[in-house]
Amino acid sequence: xxxxxGAPRMTDRSQSGKWDPExxxxxxxxxxxxxxxxxxxxxxxxxxxKLVQAAGVLDREGGYCPQGALWRKHRAITTRPGMPDGIGxxxxxxxxxxxxLWVHFxxxxxxxxxxxxxxDRLDRPVDGILFIPKRPRVGDRVMGYQTRFAELxxxxxxxxxxxxxxxxxxxxxxxxxxxxxAITAGTRAFRDAIHNRFARxxxxxxxxxxxxxxxxxxxxxxxxxxxxxLEDMLEAEGYHIFHPQQHDLPVQIARxxxxxxxxxxxxxxxxxxxxxGRPDQGVAxxxxxxxGANNLLADNVAHFCGCAPLVVEALRTEWVRASRGKSDRLSxxxxxxxxxxxxxxxxxFVRRGLDWPVLSEAEREGILASRxxxxxxxxxxxxxxxxxxxxxxxxxxxxxxRQAAG
Numbered sequence: 001x002x003x004x005x006g007a008p009r010m011t012d013r014s015q016s017g018k019w020d021p022e023x024x025x026x027x028x029x030x031x032x033x034x035x036x037x038x039x040x041x042x043x044x045x046x047x048x049x050k051l052v053q054a055a056g057v058l059d060r061e062g063g064y065c066p067q068g069a070l071w072r073k074h075r076a077i078t079t080r081p082g083m084p085d086g087i088g089x090x091x092x093x094x095x096x097x098x099x100x101l102w103v104h105f106x107x108x109x110x111x112x113x114x115x116x117x118x119x120d121r122l123d124r125p126v127d128g129i130l131f132i133p134k135r136p137r138v139g140d141r142v143m144g145y146q147t148r149f150a151e152l153x154x155x156x157x158x159x160x161x162x163x164x165x166x167x168x169x170x171x172x173x174x175x176x177x178x179x180x181x182a183i184t185a186g187t188r189a190f191r192d193a194i195h196n197r198f199a200r201x202x203x204x205x206x207x208x209x210x211x212x213x214x215x216x217x218x219x220x221x222x223x224x225x226x227x228x229x230l231e232d233m234l235e236a237e238g239y240h241i242f243h244p245q246q247h248d249l250p251v252q253i254a255r256x257x258x259x260x261x262x263x264x265x266x267x268x269x270x271x272x273x274x275x276x277g278r279p280d281q282g283v284a285x286x287x288x289x290x291x292g293a294n295n296l297l298a299d300n301v302a303h304f305c306g307c308a309p310l311v312v313e314a315l316r317t318e319w320v321r322a323s324r325g326k327s328d329r330l331s332x333x334x335x336x337x338x339x340x341x342x343x344x345x346x347x348x349f350v351r352r353g354l355d356w357p358v359l360s361e362a363e364r365e366g367i368l369a370s371r372x373x374x375x376x377x378x379x380x381x382x383x384x385x386x387x388x389x390x391x392x393x394x395x396x397x398x399x400x401x402r403q404a405a406g
Contacts, residue, residue, distance in 0.1 A: 018030025018032075021069075022066055025176040027183055027185040027187050029187055029188070030175075032176050032177050033175055035118055036067045037170065037171070037172050037173070038060070040060035040167060042059070042060070042168075043058075043130065043162045043165070043171070044057075045133060045136065045163055045164065045165070046078075046132065046133070047136060049136055052077050053078055054082070055079075055100075055132055056069055056132075058083060060167075064080045070114075070176065071179060071181065071183070084165035090166070090169065091166055091168045092169050093170070094124065094126045094171075095129070095130040095172065096128070097129075097130060098112065098129040098130055098131040099176070100131065100132060100133075101159075103138060103143060105145065106267070106271055108146060110178060110271055113149070114177050114183075115173075115175075115177065116129075116154070116193060116194075117174060117187065118174035119157075119197065120197065126157070126172060127158075128157055128159065128160050129150065129157060129159050130161075131159065131160070131162070148250075152198055152253075184296045186304060194275050194304070198275055199249075199250075199253045199275070202254055202257065202276075204254060204258035205258050206255040208238075208260040208261065209239040210240055210258075210262050211234045211262075212244060212262065212265065213231060213243050215227040215231060223265075223288060223333075224265055224288045225319070225333065225334040225359075225364070225368070225371070226358075227335065229335075229337060229363075234263065234350070237349075244272075252269070252272060256272070256277060260280075261282040261284075262281060263283075264283070265288050266289075267288070270283075274304040274305055275304060277301065277305035279306035280307075282307075282347075283310070284309060284310040284311075285301070285309045285310070286314065287311065289331040290315065310349070312340055312343045313339075314335055314340045315334060315385070316335065316358065316385075317334045317381055317385040318384075318385055319331060319334070319379045319380070319381060320381075322378055326382070326383075327382065335359075336358055338357070340356065342354075
């Protein structure tokens with residue numbers, strides 16, 4: 001780690017790429033574990049609501065500080081902003097750069113916490129954590145769960161959002177230690193800081209078997225068709241059905257710490273579980289969609305908890321937005337309960353040999369109607385799954401014809 005004004009000094013020429021802040025952050029270290037301190041820094045929030053935004057940190061002369069950029073996979077999604085014409089406020093004191101503040105719970109956990117590892121490495125205290133909003137319309141608002149997370153990580157340290165260009169007397173800019181992409185594994189410094197600091201005083205409380213559900217979320221959150229049926233069968237195996245969005249962070253964390261076995265629909269809750277999970281806990285993740293995000297989520301759990309989750313892929317088909325035609329966070333996966341029973345039984349999460357029936361056509365149509373997917377032009381069956389079903393039907397017909405000609 002280096003502490004300097006400007007770019008970190010390259011100390012290992014054999015691994016120079018890791019020290020170039022114009023390249024993606026790496027879990028092995030490099031600039032993602034560097035600290036850069038700027039006097040009179042200028043923080044520039046975005047002016048447009050889109051994925052890639054001109055926003056970030058400039059030095060007092062307007063030079064760009066690339067260590068403050070937010071990277072997602074292979075590209076920075078905050079890019080060099082221009083020097084603002086006017087700076088309305090000067091923020092006194094010493095502040096830690098937090099980066100982009102996401103309202104979305106999962107993105108907040110993975111991308112808005114990525115600099116907090118530096119709390120374990122500061123040579124002097126800071127007055128608070130400074131962010132910029134992801135969406136300009138949100139302004140300087142801080143959500144309750146964001147404040148609560150900060151309290152569990154750094155008690156007494158306030159969060160502040162620069163919704164307009166702001167000069168900061170002293171800004172400490174840590175590298176990005178967590179995020180989406182290779183950095184989903186987290187740097188050692190980030191993982192250590194989470195394990196050392198986050199929710200240390202919350203005691204385990206709750207059942208030994210926990211199913212983290214998405215069934216109570218609305219249509220706009222994506223989900224799994226047949227999840228309610230899955231819950232009934234898991235309850236028969238001794239699992240408590242847990243809807244995390246109905247509880248505050250301390251309760252969620254207490255439940256995750258207490259459980260000996262955790263089964264979860266893939267989603268944001270597992271990012272929080274990963275921060276407090278242990279190697280002696282068993283974790284199974286049931287996929288609700290075909291997406292590369294699932295691999296990142298599994299990597300997150302594996303590296304933070306020290307044990308690889310069981311990944312259960314048991315989709316009969318998937319319903320996707322017609323405007324996209326492919327899987328995304330709003331997709332609905334239709335579960336094959338028989339596959340889930342077999343995989344969970346083989347791994348010891350439920351009894352072996354269980355025969356969980358798949359949905360009947362009537363049940364399936366009823367769920368599609370209740371979720372407002374049937375007859376909704378906004379959703380279509382995934383072309384990928386539809387093609388695969390047609391292929392299987394053709395193969396079955398050919399096999400039947402061969403057998404009849406036999």
